[in-house]
Amino acid sequence: MAEREEVSCLPIRITCNNEASSAPDPTSKHMDSHNGMMPHGKSGRKMSTYIIFLTLFASMTSVMAGYCIGAISGAVLFIIQNLHISAQQEELLMASLVLISIVGNMIAGHLADAIGRRNTMAFAAIVCLIGSMIMGISPSFSILLTGRLLTGISVGSVYVIVPLYIAEISPPEIRGTLISFPEISLNFGILLGYLSGYLLSGLPSNINWRIMLSLGAFPAILLICGLPLIPESPRWLVVKGRLDEARRFLIKISTDKEDADQRLEDIIVAAEKAKRSLDSDENFRNAKHFSSRSEHTVPLLDYEVGGPKRSVWHELLWPNAAVRRILIVAMLYQFFNQASGVPAVLYYSPSIFAAAGIKSTNGDLGSTVIVGFSKTVFVLVATIFVDRTGRRSLLFISGLGMCTSMAILGAAFLCLNNSQFIVGLSTVPAGISSVMAVVSTCSFVAFFSIGFGPICNLLLAELFPLKIRAQGMSLSMVINRSIGGLISLSFLTISTAVTLPGVFFIFALISACSVIFVYTLVPETTGKTLEEIK
DSSP: OOOTTOOOOSOOBOOTTOOOOBOOOTTOTTOOTTTTOOOOSHHHHHHHHHHHHHHHHHHHHHHHHHHHHHHHHHHHHHHHHHHOOOHHHHHHHHHHHHHHHHHHHHHHHHHHHHTOHHHHHHHHHHHHHHHHHHHHHOOSHHHHHHHHHHHHHHHHHHHHHHHHHHHHHSOGGGHHHHHHHHHHHHHHHHHHHHHHHHHTTTSOTTTHHHHHHHTTHHHHHHHHHHGGGSOOOHHHHHHTTBHHHHHHHHHHTSSSHHHHHHHHHHHHHHHHHHOOSSSOSHHHHHHHTOOTTSOOBOOSOOOSTTOSSOOHHHHHHSOOHHHHHHHHHHHHHHHHHHHTSHHHHHHHHHHHHHHTTOOSHHHHHHHHHHHHHHHHHHHHHHHHHTTTTOHHHHHHHHHHHHHHHHHHHHHHHHHHTTOOSSTTGGGSOHHHHHHHHHHHHHHHHHHHHTTTTHHHHHHHHHHSOGGGHHHHHHHHHHHHHHHHHHHHHHHHHHHHHHHHHHHHHHHHHHHHHHHHHHHHHOOOOTTOOTTTOO
């Protein structure tokens, strides 16, 4: 990532005899001519298999978070019956997870830098386990809300730490695909949450919702047991000066030891270029002459509060021009990610479908499952194309599709309300309008899932430089969770004030603005290493 003193974004090679650095030889047997990609063969397949295994395991954390998000959608129908909560309490229950996840975002950013990416995932799993068990045994709304708040902290942590970890272990040629895995897993977890509501709806109303919410503990237990077996991020290890540990991991994912050394040197160079808080480059000069037989523990980046010159938060709150542009893109992206209406669809889809004329509980929950299925399937589309067509192309398609879908959804409810504002709408049969509402809702989440959903964490992990990556992503996620919480907390109230069609047309307008944002501000990062991206 570009800093004021940086003059090049090309990868460079460090030689042990302090000779001048030079660009990698495109004819080298370890690299091809495109961004240092590794050759195909047995070693490449071995590397890919190991990286994919780590990605899938880390993505289980997103399954856990997605289940917590989706399960409440069906459970709340029975919580209302069993605990007799009011409409305001329902809004608070829905929004509490999103709002408190801001705390999780901030905690995760700090913990990721302090104790590592892997241990932060363990923290998220433990908190989710406790919260899920509390919700399952809660005798009152206040206890239920307490458990919900704990799971919200866990979910907020997951949003930051999982894409961060995967971005830092992934090779550039498949990074976009791999960082889509958490979004796939999140949507799969949401779908499982919807399915649990549908499948358990036949049980007594004082039992079924408790089982739905308690099941979130299951993936948390698996994660707690398995996380000690996966390695720490090599970039975090470099930041902490634990170069031998980083090298051992890089050897596992590289073609040979020389390739691993090159990767390690590139990460060290990027770390030094991000470090502007030290007075001299003595530590860096020492770090360049690493040996696999010696243990280095000199941190390359001192970004604790109270560091020599500029802390991470100083970089973020008083940024230079390059960081300021990154922050603008990150904050606006997170705004459009939520303000397009996704929280309303995810949390209130049973209420939306009931308003569309689907009156039975099973019908509402079944339609919600269809929405979850659509969301999950179309994330796979993003996974296939994100490294082929690029980030910007998918974001264009996503924004246009969300805008069109929300406009159609608003028109469907105008038909259902026998609106006279648009000639002909009042004559559309109610059955057709109900189908339009379900189809447009599914298409909305589908278009969201091919662009603005999965690319969010990928793009931000790529844009933020190493020094401020964890804290920068957590800060941007505060905007995401704040907007999402505001929509979740006020959707029922606003839809009463301006009607459902009015709300959906507002969402359509915001989605249209997101297309302009992508065109004017979002850069293309496809195919570049994290050290190359300016």
